[in-house]
Amino acid sequence: MNNVRVLIVDDEEMVRRGMARTVHKLEYEVDEASDGDGAMAAIQANEYDVVVSDIRMPGMDGIELLKLIAKRDPDIPVILMSGAPSLETAIKAVEYRAFRYLTKPFQPQEFQRVVQHAARLRQLAQLKSQALAISGSPGGREGSFEALEAAIERLMDSFWMAYQPIVQAADRSIFGYEALLRTEEPSLPHPGAAFQAAERLQCVHRLGRAVRDRTVEPIAKAAGENVLFLNLHPQDLADEELLAEDSPIASMAWRTILEITERASLESVPDAADRVKLLRERGFRIAVDDLGAGYAGLTSFATLEPDFVKIDISLVRGVDRDPVRQKLIRSLNKLCEEMSIQVVAEGIETPEERDTIIDLGCDYLQGYLLARPGPPFPEVAW
Ligand code: G
Numbered sequence: 001m002n003n004v005r006v007l008i009v010d011d012e013e014m015v016r017r018g019m020a021r022t023v024h025k026l027e028y029e030v031d032e033a034s035d036g037d038g039a040m041a042a043i044q045a046n047e048y049d050v051v052v053s054d055i056r057m058p059g060m061d062g063i064e065l066l067k068l069i070a071k072r073d074p075d076i077p078v079i080l081m082s083g084a085p086s087l088e089t090a091i092k093a094v095e096y097r098a099f100r101y102l103t104k105p106f107q108p109q110e111f112q113r114v115v116q117h118a119a120r121l122r123q124l125a126q127l128k129s130q131a132l133a134i135s136g137s138p139g140g141r142e143g144s145f146e147a148l149e150a151a152i153e154r155l156m157d158s159f160w161m162a163y164q165p166i167v168q169a170a171d172r173s174i175f176g177y178e179a180l181l182r183t184e185e186p187s188l189p190h191p192g193a194a195f196q197a198a199e200r201l202q203c204v205h206r207l208g209r210a211v212r213d214r215t216v217e218p219i220a221k222a223a224g225e226n227v228l229f230l231n232l233h234p235q236d237l238a239d240e241e242l243l244a245e246d247s248p249i250a251s252m253a254w255r256t257i258l259e260i261t262e263r264a265s266l267e268s269v270p271d272a273a274d275r276v277k278l279l280r281e282r283g284f285r286i287a288v289d290d291l292g293a294g295y296a297g298l299t300s301f302a303t304l305e306p307d308f309v310k311i312d313i314s315l316v317r318g319v320d321r322d323p324v325r326q327k328l329i330r331s332l333n334k335l336c337e338e339m340s341i342q343v344v345a346e347g348i349e350t351p352e353e354r355d356t357i358i359d360l361g362c363d364y365l366q367g368y369l370l371a372r373p374g375p376p377f378p379e380v381a382w
């Protein structure tokens with residue numbers, strides 16, 4: 001991976017120098033600017049991975065700078081600092097998506113940790129855009145509203161859940177099962193199409209609840225401690241039913257990993273981070289799904305702080321013959337290990353892909369080679 005480059009903006013030279021020394025210990029490159037204009041000039045001339053800025057400065061203040069940076073590249077994490085924190089600036093910092101708001105004074109270790117975390121998320125975002133470039137982004141299809149309404153009603157009546165094993169690379173044991181929506185409705189042939197339709201018809205919660213109702217029973221009945229990987233639409237995050245103590249999934253929260261896809265945007269859920277926090281308090285764990293197939297950017301990782309990531313099939317396909325995919329997945333595994341995130345590789349179809357994926361350090365494997373999705377619960381073949 002490339003060197004990390006950090007820009008530190010503060011009008012007080014001593015403070016700036018101190019922070020620069022702290023960041024330098026991470027073996028990051030550091031540049032300094034003494035005001036907002038200087039910072040923007042540096043940002044136009046160089047590629048930064050993290051910007052750290054004081055809020056109160058002569059001339060352009062830190063909030064103005066944050067706005068300009070967000071306009072130029074919304075995926076540069078900006079850490080704001082203030083010696084005189086106020087509610088007003090804190091609100092603005094959130095509004096313009098500052099990465100963190102630090103109150104001075106702070107411990108060098110804390111500062112280092114925040115900068116390092118920001119740098120890692122930035123690197124993840126960059127790996128994701130590389131992944132997108134490799135896999136090509138998906139296109140959408142549109143039909144008439146009425147036809148879609150009829151199709152989703154047919155789907156509601158007829159869908160069932162299939163289960164696909166997820167296998168531990170280390171000892172080939174079954175770690176859990178991903179529940180997958182299955183239907184014979186021809187116009188909505190896969191779960192992505194079904195949820196896209198539900199989005200357009202504004203019935204995502206209804207479909208999500210129906211999926212959870214039908215998913216839980218076989219898993220709850222099955223003995224053992226296998227986990228359930230359950231796909232959520234980002235809008236499901238806002239569904240109260242997911243947090244209700246008497247919902248079908250509540251009793252299984254401790255062994256349920258909620259997958260949130262990168263194919264749909266989290267922006268539509270204004271308080272996504274808070275919702276995820278509540279879900280965690282209920283015992284759920286969180287996975288970022290389809291990494292490499294959807295939106296690039298910082299948001300999903302910064303907001304979800306996932307326990308797992310699932311590498312999309314488009315990156316796994318042919319990985320044994322493609323040094324670019326290998327390098328990407330290796331870097332991703334390294335970064336995830338540093339952040340205590342476990343990695344699942346999806347869509348493994350050949351022994352060569354499986355072996356390469358294991359060599360590259362993925363913890364868990366999923367794909368037709370090992371088992372196709374089926375009625376509860378398919379056997380695994382190595
Ligand atoms: O988006 P998400 O990762 O939740 O969906 C996984 C989809 O990929 C499911 O529909 C599942 O049936 C499919 N799938 C799982 N393993 C394989 C595989 O090895 N090859 C292919 N082509 N599809 C797979």
Ligand code: MN
Pocket residue numbers: 178231259289290310
């Ligand atoms: Mn999934």
